[in-house]
Amino acid sequence: MLQKLYDWIDDRIDITPLWRDIADHEVPEHVNPAHHFSAFVYCFGGLTFFVTVIQILSGMFLTMYYVPDIENAWKSVYYLQTEVAHGQIVRGMHHWGASVVIVMIFLHTLRVFFQGAYKKPRELNWMVGVLLFFVMLGLGFTGYLLPWDNKAYFATQVGLEIAEQVPFIGEQIKILLAGDAHIVGAQTLTRFFAIHVFFLPAALFGLMAVHFLLIRKQGISGPL
Amino acid sequence: MHKGKGMKFVGDSRISAEKKANMPKDYSEYPGRTEAFWPNFLLKEWLVGAVFLIGFLCVTIAHPSPLEGMADPTNASYIPLPDWYFLFLYELLKYKFASGPYILFGILVIPGLAFGALFLAPFLDKGPGRRPHQRPVAVGMMLLAVASVMWLTYESAEHVDWEARAEANKPVASVEVDKEDPGYKVFESNCMSCHGDSLQGGAAAPSLIGIDRSAEEIMKIAQEGTGSMPPGVFKGTDEELKQLAEFIVSVNEQAK
Numbered sequence: 001m002l003q004k005l006y007d008w009i010d011d012r013i014d015i016t017p018l019w020r021d022i023a024d025h026e027v028p029e030h031v032n033p034a035h036h037f038s039a040f041v042y043c044f045g046g047l048t049f050f051v052t053v054i055q056i057l058s059g060m061f062l063t064m065y066y067v068p069d070i071e072n073a074w075k076s077v078y079y080l081q082t083e084v085a086h087g088q089i090v091r092g093m094h095h096w097g098a099s100v101v102i103v104m105i106f107l108h109t110l111r112v113f114f115q116g117a118y119k120k121p122r123e124l125n126w127m128v129g130v131l132l133f134f135v136m137l138g139l140g141f142t143g144y145l146l147p148w149d150n151k152a153y154f155a156t157q158v159g160l161e162i163a164e165q166v167p168f169i170g171e172q173i174k175i176l177l178a179g180d181a182h183i184v185g186a187q188t189l190t191r192f193f194a195i196h197v198f199f200l201p202a203a204l205f206g207l208m209a210v211h212f213l214l215i216r217k218q219g220i221s222g223p224l
Numbered sequence: 225m226h227k228g229k230g231m232k233f234v235g236d237s238r239i240s241a242e243k244k245a246n247m248p249k250d251y252s253e254y255p256g257r258t259e260a261f262w263p264n265f266l267l268k269e270w271l272v273g274a275v276f277l278i279g280f281l282c283v284t285i286a287h288p289s290p291l292e293g294m295a296d297p298t299n300a301s302y303i304p305l306p307d308w309y310f311l312f313l314y315e316l317l318k319y320k321f322a323s324g325p326y327i328l329f330g331i332l333v334i335p336g337l338a339f340g341a342l343f344l345a346p347f348l349d350k351g352p353g354r355r356p357h358q359r360p361v362a363v364g365m366m367l368l369a370v371a372s373v374m375w376l377t378y379e380s381a382e383h384v385d386w387e388a389r390a391e392a393n394k395p396v397a398s399v400e401v402d403k404e405d406p407g408y409k410v411f412e413s414n415c416m417s418c419h420g421d422s423l424q425g426g427a428a429a430p431s432l433i434g435i436d437r438s439a440e441e442i443m444k445i446a447q448e449g450t451g452s453m454p455p456g457v458f459k460g461t462d463e464e465l466k467q468l469a470e471f472i473v474s475v476n477e478q479a480k
Contacts, residue, residue: 029256095289116354
């Protein structure tokens with residue numbers, strides 16, 4: 001039955017090459033921890049992706065309760081944390097995942113750096129990776145404000161004050177992020193929410209697609 | 225692949241009507257003990273992922289994510305701290321050469337050079353050798369950068385008493401104080417001037433919400449005092465004292 005359904009679809013849109021192209025490739029010996037245990041360093045990239053998936057899923061569930069408005073943001077998080085079944089676990093996954101993903105991306109960067117894997121022909125993918133790192137830091141910065149508790153509020157205020165000191169465009173950056181030149185308030189929260197939930201994830205998905213496409217195209221760098 | 229004359233397509237599409245088996249590539253051309261990604265290696269990867277997920281969930285359950293009290297922009301005494309992975313940038317701004325008149329060094333020049341060099345690393349480190357000892361400058365700079373980031377983070381985090389911070393900024397549960405309660409009448413005449421009209425505390429006395437004390441302990445404190453609270457604050461009958469203690473305990477049960 002399933003096979004027939006698959007054949008029916010495949011006959012019309014030829015999906016086999018699409019997934020075969022992803023599935024049919026060789027994993028070389030030097031990156032396989034089953035052969036060389038030290039190859040576990042090659043896991044950091046995959047684990048970064050794994051935690052990113054956790055972040056996406058837990059974040060989607062968080063938005064089912066979260067209200068991006070200064071009156072209710074903190075209350076909705078508190079409600080989720082104390083009243084909703086398993087709410088504490090979902091928020092905990094998103095909270096700790098944000099730290100774990102930074103650790104993993106850091107380790108992955110160090111692995112690629114110390115192996116010199118960014119050298120020709122992989123320069124472009126290295127730059128895409130560094131941009132991914134920046135996007136992750138941006139997600140961390142914007143996500144920190146969303147619970148609207150004291151540490152979120154004052155850390156964001158300091159962050160915006162630092163941005164303001166950039167010459168020439170500092171004030172514009174601050175207004176773009178905070179919605180106002182002086183007030184960190186309702187506008188700031190909705191802007192950070194929009195950046196955290198729409199703008200940066202869109203950038204993240206695009207960059208991740210390029211990152212993986214290039215890995216698939218170029219293969220993993222050879223053994224040292 | 226069959227090309228040109230005699231090709232048949234599905235309908236008016238460009239999809240070939242003739243099915244060809246999707247042969248995986250010949251693995252013999254790869255050196256070493258390679259393994260097919262699908263399904264062999266992916267299965268192992270998934271097992272590692274499952275173990276990782278279990279560990280991660282254990283951490284999540286053992287350490288509930290922190291939440292401080294609701295943001296209060298008028299709170300002038302709050303000492304701000306960014307999330308731990310921004311601490312190194314924050315700490316950098318405390319150095320003399322990166323603050324005050326040199327603030328641009330701290331917020332633009334130094335981080336800009338460091339992250340710019342990271343971004344352009346393939347073009348700065350152009351030699352053909354990949355092994356670390358073949359590119360001492362690049363590796364040395366990276367080690368220096370990693371060491372400085374770790375040192376700055378440590379310097380910044382070391383002075384913070386995290387537990388005291390979390391304790392001082394705990395969220396205050398919102399409670400409905402029943403002002404018709406007979407205990408509240410007693411509270412009003414004996415305790416309100418210091419502990420506030422909703423037990424929220426004030427300049428002279430702490431909040432009575434979220435305290436972990438039994439009715440007996442509260443009765444004792446009301447009469448004998450504790451800390452900076454002098455003895456003999458409570459002036460009333462034993463009956464009123466009991467009502468007061470029960471009232472405060474009931475408010476605290478609500479706050480749990």
